[in-house]
Amino acid sequence: MTTSQLTEQIRLKKSFLCVGLDVDLEKIPQHLLKEEDPVFAFNKAIIDATHHLAVAYKPNLAFYEAHGIKGWKALEKTINYLNENHPDIFTIADAKRGDIGNTSGMYAKAFFEDLQFDSVTVAPYMGKDSVEPFLAYEDKHTILLALTSNAGAYDFQTQTINGEELYKEVIKTSKKWNNGQNLMYVVGATKAEFLKDIRKIIPESFLLVPGVGAQGGSLEEVCKFGMNRNVGLLVNASRAIIYASEGMDFAEAAAAEAEKLQQEMATFL
Amino acid sequence: MTTSQLTEQIRLKKSFLCVGLDVDLEKIPQHLLKEEDPVFAFNKAIIDATHHLAVAYKPNLAFYEAHGIKGWKALEKTINYLNENHPDIFTIADAKRGDIGNTSGMYAKAFFEDLQFDSVTVAPYMGKDSVEPFLAYEDKHTILLALTSNAGAYDFQTQTINGEELYKEVIKTSKKWNNGQNLMYVVGATKAEFLKDIRKIIPESFLLVPGVGAQGGSLEEVCKFGMNRNVGLLVNASRAIIYASEGMDFAEAAAAEAEKLQQEMATFL
Numbered sequence: 001m002t003t004s005q006l007t008e009q010i011r012l013k014k015s016f017l018c019v020g021l022d023v024d025l026e027k028i029p030q031h032l033l034k035e036e037d038p039v040f041a042f043n044k045a046i047i048d049a050t051h052h053l054a055v056a057y058k059p060n061l062a063f064y065e066a067h068g069i070k071g072w073k074a075l076e077k078t079i080n081y082l083n084e085n086h087p088d089i090f091t092i093a094d095a096k097r098g099d100i101g102n103t104s105g106m107y108a109k110a111f112f113e114d115l116q117f118d119s120v121t122v123a124p125y126m127g128k129d130s131v132e133p134f135l136a137y138e139d140k141h142t143i144l145l146a147l148t149s150n151a152g153a154y155d156f157q158t159q160t161i162n163g164e165e166l167y168k169e170v171i172k173t174s175k176k177w178n179n180g181q182n183l184m185y186v187v188g189a190t191k192a193e194f195l196k197d198i199r200k201i202i203p204e205s206f207l208l209v210p211g212v213g214a215q216g217g218s219l220e221e222v223c224k225f226g227m228n229r230n231v232g233l234l235v236n237a238s239r240a241i242i243y244a245s246e247g248m249d250f251a252e253a254a255a256a257e258a259e260k261l262q263q264e265m266a267t268f269l
Numbered sequence: 270m271t272t273s274q275l276t277e278q279i280r281l282k283k284s285f286l287c288v289g290l291d292v293d294l295e296k297i298p299q300h301l302l303k304e305e306d307p308v309f310a311f312n313k314a315i316i317d318a319t320h321h322l323a324v325a326y327k328p329n330l331a332f333y334e335a336h337g338i339k340g341w342k343a344l345e346k347t348i349n350y351l352n353e354n355h356p357d358i359f360t361i362a363d364a365k366r367g368d369i370g371n372t373s374g375m376y377a378k379a380f381f382e383d384l385q386f387d388s389v390t391v392a393p394y395m396g397k398d399s400v401e402p403f404l405a406y407e408d409k410h411t412i413l414l415a416l417t418s419n420a421g422a423y424d425f426q427t428q429t430i431n432g433e434e435l436y437k438e439v440i441k442t443s444k445k446w447n448n449g450q451n452l453m454y455v456v457g458a459t460k461a462e463f464l465k466d467i468r469k470i471i472p473e474s475f476l477l478v479p480g481v482g483a484q485g486g487s488l489e490e491v492c493k494f495g496m497n498r499n500v501g502l503l504v505n506a507s508r509a510i511i512y513a514s515e516g517m518d519f520a521e522a523a524a525a526e527a528e529k530l531q532q533e534m535a536t537f538l
Contacts, residue, residue: 062366062373063375066376068345068383094368096366097331101419103329103331106293106331106332106334107334109335110334123392123394124425125414125425126392127425128420128424129421145394148369148394150399151397152399153396156396156430156438159431160430161425161429161430161435169428
C-alpha cells in the first residue's frame with residue numbers, strides 16, 4: 001500500500017483513525033473466554049464493527065507475545081483476516097523492534113514477509129544499520145519512534161543533543177538513511193504542541209499519533225499542528241474504543257466510540 | 270538466579286561466556302533440516318556440547334520470530350530444555366523490547382513468567398516507565414541497551430547530551446529508577462575503550478558484552494577495562510561458536526571454539 005493510496009482511503013472514509021488492537025484477556029468481555037481463540041474472536045468482532053470507520057489497525061505485539069504460541073496464532077489469524085477481507089486497510093505491527101543489521105533483517109522478514117503487515121514500528125536507539133533493513137522493503141513502511149506519548153519520553157527524547165532535542169536529531173538524521181524519505185514517525189498526541197516544530201523538519205511524512213483518548217491527547221490540537229496537504233496523520237485509539245463496553249454489546253459500543261472519533265475527524269478534513 | 274550465584278558459576282566454570290543462539294536456517298548444517306524442529310535440534314546439540322564451557326545462553330528473538338509459530342515453539346523448547354537440564358545457567362531473552370508502561374508489563378510477563386527467562390534485554394529510548402515494569406520482577410534481571418556493538422551506535426548513543434554522551438546519560442538516569450540498582454547493561458566489545466568511563470559510573474553492575482569474535486571486539490581489552498571484583502562480565506559470542514562448522518561435526522566444532530574462548534577467559538580470572 002502506498003502513502004497516496006492511504007491518503008485516498010482517508011478522504012474516502014473521512015477518517016484517519018487507527019484502531020489499536022491491544023487485547024488483554026482480563027479486559028475483554030468474559031463470555032468470549034469460552035471461544036477457542038478468544039483474542040481472535042474479539043478482534044474479528046471489533047474489525048467487523050469498525051472497518052468502515054477506520055483506515056488502519058495496529059496490534060501491539062506485547063499483548064500477543066504475552067500468550068506465547070497461542071498469542072502468535074491469534075496475531076496471524078488477525079492479520080490474515082484483515083488482509084483477506086479488507087486489503088484497503090493499512091496494517092501496523094506495533095513491535096518497536098531494533099537490533100544490529102542482520103538481526104533487524106530477521107525482524108523485517110517476520111513482519112513484512114511472513115505476517116504481511118504493511119508497516120512496523122521501530123526504535124531508533126541503535127541507529128542507521130538497525131533501521132535500514134526495514135527500509136529496504138520498498139512497498140512497506142517503517143514507522144520510527146520519535147516522540148512517544150508516555151511520561152518517560154521526557155527522560156531522553158526531549159533532552160538537548162547537538163543543540164536540539166534528541167527526537168529532532170533522530171528525525172533529521174533518519175531522513176538521510178537509505179530510503180529514509182519513506183519513513184513515518186510516531187509522535188504522541190499528549191505532546192501535540194511539539195508537532196509544529198516537527199512539521200518544519202518533515203512536512204510531508206505520515207505521523208502515527210497515539211495517545212488520543214485514554215492517555216488524554218487532544219484530536220483538535222493534533223490536527224491543528226500536525227495535518228498536512230495529504231492529511232499525513234494516523235491517529236490511534238486503543239482502549240477508548242475496544243474496551244468501550246465489557247458486555248455482549250462490546251462491538252457495537254466500540255463502533256459507537258469509533259464513529260464519534262470519525263465524525264470529529266471528518267470536521268478537520 | 271542472583272548475581273552472586275552468577276559470579277559463583279563464573280568462578281566454578283572459569284568462564285564468563287554467553288553463547289548467542291542466533292539460529293538461521295540458512296546457516297545451520299543442512300542435514301538438520303529433515304528434523305521435525307531443526308532449530309531446536311541445533312540448539313540442543315549446541316547446548317549439550319558447550320554447557321560446561323558457558324555460564325549463559327542468549328537466544329535472539331528476531332531469529333525465532335522470523336519463523337512465526339514454529340519459531341516460538343523452538344524458543345519455548347530451548348528455554349525449557351535449559352531450565353530443566355541446566356538450572357544453573359543464566360538465560361537471556363535478547364528481545365530489545367520497550368513500550369509504554371502497561372505494554373512493557375506484557376512483555377515482562379511474556380519473558381519472565383511464561384517463558385521463564387532469567388533476564389531480558391530492553392531498549393532505553395522510551396524512558397523510565399518503559400523499563401520499570403521489567404525491574405518490578407525482583408528475582409529477574411533487566412539488561413538495558415547502553416552502548417551497542419554496531420556502527421549505528423555512533424548515530425545517537427555517543428552524541429553529547431547534557432554535557433556528556435547519551436549512553437552515559439542513559440546509565441546515570443536509569444540508576445535512579447525503581448530497582449535501578451539491579452540493572453545490567455549492554456556494552457559492545459567493539460567499543461571496549463569506553464568501558465573505563467562506564468565502570469566509573471557503574472562499578473558493580475554486570476555488563477553483557479556482545480561483539481567479540483565475528484564483530485571484531487577484543488576479549489583482552491574488555492577484561493582490562495570492564496572486569497570488576499565480581500567479574501561483572503558476560504561476554505557473548507554467537508556466530509563464531511555456533512557456525513564454527515557446517516558439517517556433521519558442528520557441535521564438536523562449536524565446543525572447540527567455546528573452549529578456546531573459555532581458556533582465554535580463564536587466564537583473566
